[in-house]
Amino acid sequence: MNLRIPGPTPCPEEVLHAVGKQMINHRGPEFCELLTKITGQLKDLFQTKNDVFVLTCSGTGAMEAAVVNTLSPGDRVLGVSIGVFGERFAQIAETYGADVKRLDFEWGTAADPEAVRGALAADPAIKAVLVTHNETSTGVTNDLGALSRVVKEFGKLLLVDAISSIGSIDLPVDKWGCDVVVTGSQKGWMVPPGLAMVSVSAKAWDAYAAAKIPRFYMDFGKAKSYLEKGQTPWTPAVSIVYGLAVALDLMQAEGWTNIIARHGRLGAFTRSGVKGLGLSLYADEKYASNTVTAVNVPPGVDGKKLLRMMREEKGVVLSGGQSRLDGKIFRVGHLGYCHEPEIANVVETLREYLPKAKANS
Numbered sequence: 001m002n003l004r005i006p007g008p009t010p011c012p013e014e015v016l017h018a019v020g021k022q023m024i025n026h027r028g029p030e031f032c033e034l035l036t037k038i039t040g041q042l043k044d045l046f047q048t049k050n051d052v053f054v055l056t057c058s059g060t061g062a063m064e065a066a067v068v069n070t071l072s073p074g075d076r077v078l079g080v081s082i083g084v085f086g087e088r089f090a091q092i093a094e095t096y097g098a099d100v101k102r103l104d105f106e107w108g109t110a111a112d113p114e115a116v117r118g119a120l121a122a123d124p125a126i127k128a129v130l131v132t133h134n135e136t137s138t139g140v141t142n143d144l145g146a147l148s149r150v151v152k153e154f155g156k157l158l159l160v161d162a163i164s165s166i167g168s169i170d171l172p173v174d175k176w177g178c179d180v181v182v183t184g185s186q187k188g189w190m191v192p193p194g195l196a197m198v199s200v201s202a203k204a205w206d207a208y209a210a211a212k213i214p215r216f217y218m219d220f221g222k223a224k225s226y227l228e229k230g231q232t233p234w235t236p237a238v239s240i241v242y243g244l245a246v247a248l249d250l251m252q253a254e255g256w257t258n259i260i261a262r263h264g265r266l267g268a269f270t271r272s273g274v275k276g277l278g279l280s281l282y283a284d285e286k287y288a289s290n291t292v293t294a295v296n297v298p299p300g301v302d303g304k305k306l307l308r309m310m311r312e313e314k315g316v317v318l319s320g321g322q323s324r325l326d327g328k329i330f331r332v333g334h335l336g337y338c339h340e341p342e343i344a345n346v347v348e349t350l351r352e353y354l355p356k357a358k359a360n361s
């Protein structure tokens with residue numbers, strides 16, 4: 001099977017082997033050693049000196065953690081959205097009583113830093129900004145460096161959904177002043193779903209001290225005090241921690257700049273491959289993502305039938321469009337454990353099946 005969706009992503013054999021290992025005491029010395037080591041490696045990959053925690057939940061759980069640990073009901077928040085996941089971040093904050101001002105951009109485009117500047121200048125009560133680094137639903141990577149400069153100019157708290165970027169696309173957390181950054185194990189980290197990783201800045205800790213939204217399971221303060229003992233507050237997904245430890249060693253061996261460069265090559269290779277078939281990209285190519293490519297379903301082709309035939313007959317698994325993009329686009333994931341041959345296989349399979357997946361036939 002060629003699983004080319006933007007998560008869960010395929011795992012290397014070594015990782016699959018590791019997640020099948022026997023349990024250990026999560027309050028014992030071996031786990032302490034494991035957690036201490038992976039936390040250090042994660043800090044390197046996040047390019048941060050901030051606290052980094054490993055939470056047992058999916059990425060959305062970590063987005064929720066970012067909100068409940070830093071905000072209070074009634075806080076004014078700017079929700080910058082370029083797609084499904086930007087909207088989700090805003091909804092989470094709203095669910096917990098934040099007063100969310102939405103700044104939505106046309107899907108397929110990136111957020112405009114000048115518009116963010118305008119929104120912040122117009123509304124000094126805004127306390128925090130929610131941003132998606134890589135919008136997986138549209139295949140767009142925001143210029144987070146530029147966005148963060150604007151947010152920091154105004155001294156606001158910056159909460160970043162980097163679930164499908166960090167680990168694959170460069171995100172220097174400290175250089176860009178990102179206060180809370182969240183990601184999930186099943187995206188670029190080559191690990192099964194079950195863990196989320198999050199960084200927390202000093203400014204985020206100040207916000208934490210004042211935040212009034214109730215929190216228990218997701219409490220960063222508890223995560224910090226337990227990490228000092230080499231533990232997590234609650235029973236972690238031990239098997240996935242085993243897998244993450246192996247994946248991080250593999251990532252360290254490949255080297256961070258090589259990983260970013262490989263994703264850059266894979267992104268370009270995927271885009272040129274689908275364009276070579278006469279297909280068009282959904283995303284503004286200037287901001288096209290190096291982890292997921294969104295492709296317009298061409299006229300006369302039934303997108304769902306195309307994906308079904310490729311899956312059933314060739315074992316090539318792509319993602320459809322989410323929400324209002326259902327049936328209009330399909331998406332190719334090229335993050336984590338991915339190399340050119342798997343993408344070449346996707347392109348060749350598309351070449352074969354596009355003519356076979358005619359609409360209304």
Ligand SMILES: *Cc1c(COP(=O)(O)O)cnc(C)c1O
Binds near residue numbers: 085162
């Ligand atoms: C996958 C993804 C999520 C959701 O993560 P889950 O692990 O499914 O909860 C959120 N944001 C982005 C950008 C994603 O790619």
